[in-house]
Amino acid sequence: MTTTDPWVDLLAGDRSLLDRTSTAERVADVLRQRIIEGALPPGTRLSEESAGRALAVSRNTLREAFRLLVHERLLVHEFHRGVFVRVLTADDVVDLYRIRRMLETSAVRRAGTADAERVAALDHAVSAGELAAEQERWRDVGTANMRFHQAVAGLACSPRVDETMRQLLAELRLAFHVMSRPREFHEPYLGLNRDLTELIVAGSTAEAERRLDEYFDAAETQLVDAYRQLPR
């Protein structure tokens, strides 16, 4: 391996005092974070031995963590070969947008039943994105955009929708990481997100739903076109 270790030992802190989570889950949390922030790019192989040594957990525990992330589709498990950070295909990206569109537009349609806190979450995400854009932190603009869409799905007031959406967006980050230019991909949507928020706050959910549908048309074709032009 390399000398600069991509792992960070976040597990070392307090390992057994009123700790209600298992080590496997904490290991999965660390790995998930590393994956979605791009420190472990798609295609990376995660060796049981080196990863276990770096995270200071046994192989059995590490394998439990791997299973969790395989189930979340962030890792793929090739029998007798090991686990790898998932490499999305263009078809995967199309499918991710398909289900996102279904969940998010349905959530907007039912936005009338959402409480004020959930509506406010839209505004918070948009404001965070605008601030990040002013300071030209384009990666943070992307993160804020994700948070905005998480908040859109949150309008459905459904824990299962929230959870599904979290996984879909984590998976979508795998696509973003194989493409460069975070600015060009996220900046154009800042204004649209602001518009959508205002429409929803005003109760114009039908109009908001139509605008969101148009957004998906544009974003999907843009992303998929760029994705297909990649090497491989």
Added chain:
Amino acid sequence: MTTTDPWVDLLAGDRSLLDRTSTAERVADVLRQRIIEGALPPGTRLSEESAGRALAVSRNTLREAFRLLVHERLLVHEFHRGVFVRVLTADDVVDLYRIRRMLETSAVRRAGTADAERVAALDHAVSAGELAAEQERWRDVGTANMRFHQAVAGLACSPRVDETMRQLLAELRLAFHVMSRPREFHEPYLGLNRDLTELIVAGSTAEAERRLDEYFDAAETQLVDAYRQLPR
């Protein structure tokens, strides 16, 4: 391996010849099947030792299988206490119907893009249900009803929607198992399923979507009302 136990040794067959799936996954498959068919009713405790001995796998392998099913929400994992077959609350049932409604109505709306095979799957499920009803196999009527709704979601032509739907319906079976009277719950919907199929085949997706939405209103309140009246 014991002679009389609720487990079945489906693993014993060919354990290592061109077998591309891990034992943990096969264990999870067996457990999942036992759970959704009711052999392991909600609340059942799954001891690592007894289950491992019955299935003839080590505790490590069994724990990997448990993690998979916990992630699918069929089991709950209480730290340092063990794993149990999930007991759904009334809120869970409400939430399951919420996300089902979102996915299925969206799928119907986009039914125009589905190929003939997916549309035919609707008819097959309905026919299977009608046949089972004629022969008064009410449990099979319920299964066919599930298959119908899986086919409805399949109109979205999305692998991820299919997978999400599979999990939601498996989870919903946990609710059906704590209620008796499968006939009263599933029989009334046979005619509606037939109507919906004909509307979709005819391309009247807007009308089909409205009817489906009405169905959810009725089914959800019926199920939740009955569910709340249960002991516990």
Added chain:
DNA sequence: GCATATTTGTCCGTATGTATA
């Protein structure tokens, strides 16, 4: 194509911590 080294798949033993009768 072959022999070897590496890695994974699976199981076991055990020490420690936790919950419950």
Added chain:
DNA sequence: CTATACATACGGACAAATATG
């Protein structure tokens, strides 16, 4: 409060499959 049972987590072992020279 003690005792028992069980889950958690580790490390070692060996077979099987894969990767490497």
